[in-house]
Amino acid sequence: MIRPPALLAGLTLLSGTCLGAALISGSVNISPATLWALMLGGGDTLQQTVFFELRLPRALSAFAVGGLLALAGALMQVLLRNPLADPYILGVSGGAAVATLSAMLLGLSGAVLSGAAFGGALFTMLLVFALARRRGSWTPVRLLLTGVVISSGWAALIGFILAISPDTTLRGMLFWLMGDLEFAANPAEAWGVLALGLAVALTLARDLNVLSRGDLQARALGVPVAALFPLLYVIASLLTAAAVTLAGAVGFVGLIVPHLLRLVAGGDHRILLPGAVLLGGSLLTAADTLARTLLAPQQLPVGVLTALLGVPVFLYLLNRRGG
Amino acid sequence: MSVLLETRGLSVSIAGKTVCRGLDLVIAAGQRWALLGPNGAGKTTLLHTLTGLRPAEGGAILIKGQPLATWKPKELARVLGTLLQNQDDPFPSTVLETVMIGRHPHLGRWQWEGEADYRQATAALAAVDLAGFETRLIGTLSGGERRRVALAAVLCQNPALFALDEPTNHLDLHHQTAVMALFAAQTRQAARALVMVLHDLTAAARYCDHVLLIYGNGATRAGAAAELLNEENLQGLYGHRLHRLRGPDGDAWVPAMPP
Numbered sequence: 222m223i224r225p226p227a228l229l230a231g232l233t234l235l236s237g238t239c240l241g242a243a244l245i246s247g248s249v250n251i252s253p254a255t256l257w258a259l260m261l262g263g264g265d266t267l268q269q270t271v272f273f274e275l276r277l278p279r280a281l282s283a284f285a286v287g288g289l290l291a292l293a294g295a296l297m298q299v300l301l302r303n304p305l306a307d308p309y310i311l312g313v314s315g316g317a318a319v320a321t322l323s324a325m326l327l328g329l330s331g332a333v334l335s336g337a338a339f340g341g342a343l344f345t346m347l348l349v350f351a352l353a354r355r356r357g358s359w360t361p362v363r364l365l366l367t368g369v370v371i372s373s374g375w376a377a378l379i380g381f382i383l384a385i386s387p388d389t390t391l392r393g394m395l396f397w398l399m400g401d402l403e404f405a406a407n408p409a410e411a412w413g414v415l416a417l418g419l420a421v422a423l424t425l426a427r428d429l430n431v432l433s434r435g436d437l438q439a440r441a442l443g444v445p446v447a448a449l450f451p452l453l454y455v456i457a458s459l460l461t462a463a464a465v466t467l468a469g470a471v472g473f474v475g476l477i478v479p480h481l482l483r484l485v486a487g488g489d490h491r492i493l494l495p496g497a498v499l500l501g502g503s504l505l506t507a508a509d510t511l512a513r514t515l516l517a518p519q520q521l522p523v524g525v526l527t528a529l530l531g532v533p534v535f536l537y538l539l540n541r542r543g544g
Numbered sequence: 545m546s547v548l549l550e551t552r553g554l555s556v557s558i559a560g561k562t563v564c565r566g567l568d569l570v571i572a573a574g575q576r577w578a579l580l581g582p583n584g585a586g587k588t589t590l591l592h593t594l595t596g597l598r599p600a601e602g603g604a605i606l607i608k609g610q611p612l613a614t615w616k617p618k619e620l621a622r623v624l625g626t627l628l629q630n631q632d633d634p635f636p637s638t639v640l641e642t643v644m645i646g647r648h649p650h651l652g653r654w655q656w657e658g659e660a661d662y663r664q665a666t667a668a669l670a671a672v673d674l675a676g677f678e679t680r681l682i683g684t685l686s687g688g689e690r691r692r693v694a695l696a697a698v699l700c701q702n703p704a705l706f707a708l709d710e711p712t713n714h715l716d717l718h719h720q721t722a723v724m725a726l727f728a729a730q731t732r733q734a735a736r737a738l739v740m741v742l743h744d745l746t747a748a749a750r751y752c753d754h755v756l757l758i759y760g761n762g763a764t765r766a767g768a769a770a771e772l773l774n775e776e777n778l779q780g781l782y783g784h785r786l787h788r789l790r791g792p793d794g795d796a797w798v799p800a801m802p803p
Contacts, residue, residue: 302634424653431645435632440597442701443621443649488637491656 223485225492232499236284239506243280244272246510248517251276282405283509283523284502285412286468287478291501292418293460294475295482295494299433300453301361304483307476308461311368314470315375316345317462321469322382322394334404335466342462345371350454359450361436400471400524402509414463418456419498425449426490433488473528474501477535484538504531546573547609548623548705548737549594554603558589562762566603569756569766571705573735576728578748578769581758582782587741588629588709590758594739595626595707607705621649625703629710629741631694633682640678642693643669646701661700668700669693671726673719687714695723699730706730708740712747720744724751745786745797749773757781773797 223231245251249271251259258264259272293308301310309315320341321334329337353359353367383394396403422429428449432439440446464471478501482493508526515521547570554567563586571577579587592598594605596612605612607623615623625646633642646668647661657665669675672692682690691714698706706727712720728751731738742748748755748769755772757765759781765772778786778797785800 298635302632304634427648427651427653430641431648433635433637434642434645435628437592437597437628438632438645440617441595441621441626441628442645443616443618445617483636488635488641 225486225489228486228492228496229499232496232503235503236499236506239503239510240280240284243283243506243510244276246514247271247276278406278408279402279509279513280506282408282411282467283402283506285408285415286400286402286405286464286471287474287501287503287505288415288498289411289418289460289464289501290471290475290505291478291497292415292422292494293457293464294501295479295490295497296422296429296453296457296460297475298479299429299490300450300457301365302433302435303361303365304480305476306365307472308457308464309470309472309475310372311349311364311458312345312372312375313342313458313461314465315372315379316341316348317465318398318470319375319378319382320344321397322379322386325390325394325397326382326386338469339462339466342458342465345375346455346458346462350451354451364454396522397469399522400469400527401520401522402468402512403520405467408467411463411467414460415498418460419494421452421456422494423491425453426494429453429490429494430488433490468523471505471524471527473524473531474505477531478504481531481535481538546735547571548573548607549739550606550609551594552604552606554593554605555601556586556590556593557601558586561586561760563589563758563760564764565762567764567766571737571739571754573704573737574731575737575754576731576752577737577739577754577756578742578752579739579756579758580742580745580748580778580781582760585758585760587758591626591707591709591739591741595624596620597626618649621701621703623704625698625701625706627694627698627706627708627711629713631690633690637682638678639669639674639680639682639685639693640665642682643696643700646697646699649701664700664702665696668696671699672696673722688716688719691715692719692723699726704734704736706736706738706740708738710741710743712742712744720747727751745773745778746795749795749797750793 244256245253249267251268251272255264255268259268290308297306297308297310298304317338320337324334324337349368349371353364386394428444431442431444432449436446479493479497482496482500486492486496505523505527508530509523512521512523512526549571551567551569555565556563579591581587593600607615643665644657647657669677672695674689674692674696695711711723715723724747727738730736752769755769757772757777775786775788787798787800789796789798
């Protein structure tokens, strides 16, 4: 186990490095020295445009989305008491996808797509919530089953939309489904949701330590589970909604990052939650930098890279610790 | 002697089956109670009801004279320490982290575990013969060791009333005896009491001064262990003939061979 202060310091350093690398990588050359000048208001016009209108918003978007997904995943795993849970397991991304792809099919673009994604995500959150708690109190298993079934329903609709879509829109749809930051221009809202979500989650962190050992155990130790459960669900869903609204359904980050931290740093959510935000943000920022530079000018969907980067790292840690 | 738990006319049922009807029970500091009965009689259900983990059907439960429902959950958890029948560990975590959750009700929302909490946790681990296991991952422990970690967590929760559901599950005979002696000593020292679900009649006879017999049809009998633990009562309770063997450390109860 790594000591918590060292872990968080290391992850902060990693975050800075990934953001810095994202800002200096690309077809227009911006050296680390120019980077500093740009932040102080210098640099030439081309560099300023590229930096402030393209790279900075994109890097910040990537970091926010990664942080949102990792935090949502950590919360969802405790909520469902299932280490295999990810932010999308209850259908939030499926609902967002159906709404977004439908809008794309109708030829809409720009802000409408973000609105559709957020609307679809919220609709799913309320639908699963209502169905899961219809008969009084809800249990993790009932919530999980409801979410998984709704999720499958969305998957069928996604398949249907893809099947009837003209070839010209298919590429955009596939990129959205794999997660893509090409159109993520304004990360302000996502950062707001991330900051708020992390702040609320941190007030619950020690309750989560207890809740991760089961409902009854948590109640026996004085954790108000009946109130905590819906709160967790809503926070995790909103974090996920904010992420998919900005970048589509980026996979893998939300499942693996919290898990990876549990392997390295133990199960204390006071460390795990901020750690997940930093590591998730770093991973997605690094992945996105590669996604837009590896085959430049061809851009890859970032979701492809998160998995390609994350899978070997995760397998290494899993085997090193013996599961 | 101060009363820690009292029930008045308590009725409990589960899935249409009555566990107890009109139960009046008084558990005072210094007492050790065994809940005895056959499988499915409702021992765990009753224990969960007494500790507020599930609602009663009727009657009242008072903890230190105050109705159970009016306790704030966290304050209740400082008075009442529950050991569940099974533990669930879906996530990796260390032994120390697991024991430390017993300190949860004693800490404020923003408070971190301090030196004193660590001392209590390590002392609790030592008390269940797990000193030096602090950094081990729970997943690498045996069933009996895992059980003792859970017992250590309840110990460092430091409640006035221990409610233990089959505390000796998975333990070898040395640790069964050690754990029973440990909790018996805990209730002798301070103003504490113990109520536990047991299947081991010898342990009940040795370490408990009171028993509650739960028949599974709504009938219950509560009283002093010396009075209620006899061949006739136990045979009626379990539907099985028992031999009482007089030994140097008190009576031992052995089930008879089926005819």
